[in-house]
Amino acid sequence: MNIVRQLLALPLILASLRFATPLILAALGGTFNERSGVINIGLEGMMLFGAFAAVYGSFMTGNPWVGVLYSMIGGGVLALILAIVSVSLKADQIVVATGINIFANGITIYLLQVFFGSAGRSPRVTRLPYFRVLGTRYNPMTLVAIILVPIAWYVLFKTPWGLRIRSVGEHPSAADTLGINVNKYRFVCVIISGILAGLAGAHLSIGDGTSFIRDMAQGRGFIALAAMIFGKWNPLGAFGAALIFGYFEAVAIRVSIPGIPAEFIRTLPYVMTIIILAGAVGKATPPAKIGEPYFQEEE
Amino acid sequence: MSELQSGTGESLAEGKIVNILIDLGVSLASIVIALLVGAVFILLAGESPVIAYGALYEGALGGARQIMSTFWRSTPLIFTGFALAIPFRAGLFNIGGEGQLLVGGFAAGFVGYYFQMPGIIHAPVALLAGMLAGAFWGFIPGILKAWKGAHEVIITIMLNYIATLLTISYGINRLRVGGRPALPSIAEGAELFRLGDLPELPILGSLPFIEVFAQPGSRLHLNFILAIVAAFILWYLLERTTYGYEIRSVGINPAAAHYGGISENKTIILTMVIGGAMAGLAGAGEALGTHHSFIQGMDAGHGFTGIAVALLGRNHPAGIILAGLLFGGLAEGGLEMQFVGIPSEIVQIVQALVIFFVAALQMIKYFMARRRAKGESE
Numbered sequence: 311m312n313i314v315r316q317l318l319a320l321p322l323i324l325a326s327l328r329f330a331t332p333l334i335l336a337a338l339g340g341t342f343n344e345r346s347g348v349i350n351i352g353l354e355g356m357m358l359f360g361a362f363a364a365v366y367g368s369f370m371t372g373n374p375w376v377g378v379l380y381s382m383i384g385g386g387v388l389a390l391i392l393a394i395v396s397v398s399l400k401a402d403q404i405v406v407a408t409g410i411n412i413f414a415n416g417i418t419i420y421l422l423q424v425f426f427g428s429a430g431r432s433p434r435v436t437r438l439p440y441f442r443v444l445g446t447r448y449n450p451m452t453l454v455a456i457i458l459v460p461i462a463w464y465v466l467f468k469t470p471w472g473l474r475i476r477s478v479g480e481h482p483s484a485a486d487t488l489g490i491n492v493n494k495y496r497f498v499c500v501i502i503s504g505i506l507a508g509l510a511g512a513h514l515s516i517g518d519g520t521s522f523i524r525d526m527a528q529g530r531g532f533i534a535l536a537a538m539i540f541g542k543w544n545p546l547g548a549f550g551a552a553l554i555f556g557y558f559e560a561v562a563i564r565v566s567i568p569g570i571p572a573e574f575i576r577t578l579p580y581v582m583t584i585i586i587l588a589g590a591v592g593k594a595t596p597p598a599k600i601g602e603p604y605f606q607e608e609e
Numbered sequence: 610m611s612e613l614q615s616g617t618g619e620s621l622a623e624g625k626i627v628n629i630l631i632d633l634g635v636s637l638a639s640i641v642i643a644l645l646v647g648a649v650f651i652l653l654a655g656e657s658p659v660i661a662y663g664a665l666y667e668g669a670l671g672g673a674r675q676i677m678s679t680f681w682r683s684t685p686l687i688f689t690g691f692a693l694a695i696p697f698r699a700g701l702f703n704i705g706g707e708g709q710l711l712v713g714g715f716a717a718g719f720v721g722y723y724f725q726m727p728g729i730i731h732a733p734v735a736l737l738a739g740m741l742a743g744a745f746w747g748f749i750p751g752i753l754k755a756w757k758g759a760h761e762v763i764i765t766i767m768l769n770y771i772a773t774l775l776t777i778s779y780g781i782n783r784l785r786v787g788g789r790p791a792l793p794s795i796a797e798g799a800e801l802f803r804l805g806d807l808p809e810l811p812i813l814g815s816l817p818f819i820e821v822f823a824q825p826g827s828r829l830h831l832n833f834i835l836a837i838v839a840a841f842i843l844w845y846l847l848e849r850t851t852y853g854y855e856i857r858s859v860g861i862n863p864a865a866a867h868y869g870g871i872s873e874n875k876t877i878i879l880t881m882v883i884g885g886a887m888a889g890l891a892g893a894g895e896a897l898g899t900h901h902s903f904i905q906g907m908d909a910g911h912g913f914t915g916i917a918v919a920l921l922g923r924n925h926p927a928g929i930i931l932a933g934l935l936f937g938g939l940a941e942g943g944l945e946m947q948f949v950g951i952p953s954e955i956v957q958i959v960q961a962l963v964i965f966f967v968a969a970l971q972m973i974k975y976f977m978a979r980r981r982a983k984g985e986s987e
Contacts, residue, residue: 405920416955416956580770584764
């Protein structure tokens with residue numbers, strides 16, 4: 311009974327939204343680039359680099375909002391590399407994005423030492439202001455994430471621009487015939503996902519926390535991908551799925567069950583990701599041409 | 610008739626040699642460009658690339674002792690390179706080398722200290738335990754991919770985090786003695802033979818030049834030899850057996866392979882299990898040969914370095930040995946670089962750059978083929 315009470319406690323459920331915030335942001339980004347036909351395994355690295363950039367921005371200016379701007383630039387720059395190498399040069403998207411993740415891990419620890427003289431964590435910086443709802447602390451990034459969900463849905467499904475993105479992912483050669491520049495749309499969507507992943511990083515380092523810690527993304531970029539798949543490549547679905555994963559993350563940190571070692575409970579978000587992914591796929595259909603570079607036919 | 614046959618044979622062989630040369634050129638160009646861009650990052654930190662790379666070279670190849678250390682460092686990287694390459698040949702991306710290495714190291718370290726066995730079988734049994742544990746950790750994403758179509762990249766990453774929590778956070782904290790973040794040291798019989806002890810052996814020890822292995826502090830161990838043996842076995846498996854043919858068919862064209870009666874699911878599971886076993890051996894070797902216990906931080910990103918190793922080695926066993934030696938050298942030399950005040954993470958940045966450039970440059974081959982096809986059609 312005590313366990314059930316713990317699992318249903320209001321503060322735990324309210325905290326889920328906070329834990330879900332980076333997942334929502336990154337999953338929205340993932341939805342854009344996957345709808346356009348590009349797999350972005352590099353969300354993790356873009357989130358990590360965004361987290362570092364946010365701390366750097368806040369450290370240099372003392373203004374956390376500059377940090378937020380930096381995080382968007384940071385995530386966007388890594389996305390630019392992915393876009394150039396895998397969209398323009400048509401190299402393997404998964405391979406390049408894995409390179410992005412390794413690069414982000416290396417460059418953040420490298421820059422930590424160059425700027426702050428520590429290989430583990432940055433000094434504390436000014437964090438974003440916070441507000442309370444029913445006693446639970448939130449930061450503005452959570453609001454940003456919630457506002458972006460319907461906007462992303464509207465853009466993808468109700469505007470000509472969104473229609474073009476989806477057509478580029480489903481049937482690029484048909485879109486091309488209609489005069490849509492396939493690779494331009496894919497390029498832009500990859501950049502959008504990088505910017506959103508960067509914002510997710512800002513949530514981790516200067517929203518929820520006050521400093522950058524090495525490897526602080528902790529697989530959230532990949533969990534966000536799972537949320538996007540579970541949400542059927544729809545921003546509203548991704549939002550719901552991210553909330554579920556956020557809940558498991560909250561449970562992993564907050565709940566203790568007698569007889570089960572804490573380390574086992576902490577595997578919960580990862581185990582649930584595997585279970586949900588293995589259970590959901592089959593029913594979920596990705597965009598038809600996902601992962602395939604687009605080569606224009608020549609006469 | 611015979612002339613004609615030998616003619617086609619020759620041009621086929623010629624085409625193969627040209628392909629190998631292009632592959633080699635792409636790999637060499639990638640590493641050179643990556644080091645040049647790496648130099649920019651060193652400059653940005655206000656340090657001198659000449660001093661940095663000088664230290665890197667000294668640390669990796671400065672003498673017999675350094676070269677032995679480079680061999681030692683390359684051992685797990687060659688294995689994790691195989692762990693990526695075998696599934697990659699079937700079109701799968703196994704980035705779970707890190708987790709597979711951890712469970713392999715844990716299993717080997719556990720068997721090494723927990724059980725009492727005669728020396729002659731203890732090390733092989735512990736090594737086998739590590740290999741099987743890694744294979745099991747590769748089997749999970751394999752079967753989920755085959756049965757449910759779950760994306761192997763996300764599953765393997767999740768399993769990396771689970772492996773860390775289970776083997777290090779739980780396993781070590783539960784089983785350690787004293788403050789050292791490690792399992793208890795393994796029994797002497799479970800330790801892998803160190804090549805530095807070669808001169809003490811009765812017959813081999815009298816060979817000329819054998820003294821070269823006996824460098825002070827050298828930890829080069831048997832697993833390096835096993836890595837080379839594994840390369841031969843994998844090469845034979847891929848190029849000379851039906852299994853290898855099936856693996857390559859699924860990788861190149863799954864639809865055609867299916868039409869030809871090849872079970873894609875069996876191939877997916879088989880390659881992931883082999884990949885996991887290879888990463889498991891990397892971990893077992895580190896636990897039994899290098900540290901003589903399963904110790905926190907032992908993985909040291911080897912699973913991810915294996916990705917760069919496999920890509921640079923073009924997923925060929927021989928290429929992977931060369932690429933493994935290169936990254937082993939970078940890792941060993943990176944420590945020397947740290948001594949002169951340049952963060953050794955520059956090595957990790959160079960790894961990532963290598964991945965970008967290999968991926969981008971191999972498209973040259975595609976564009977060249979396209980231009981040739983276009984030229985012929987005109």
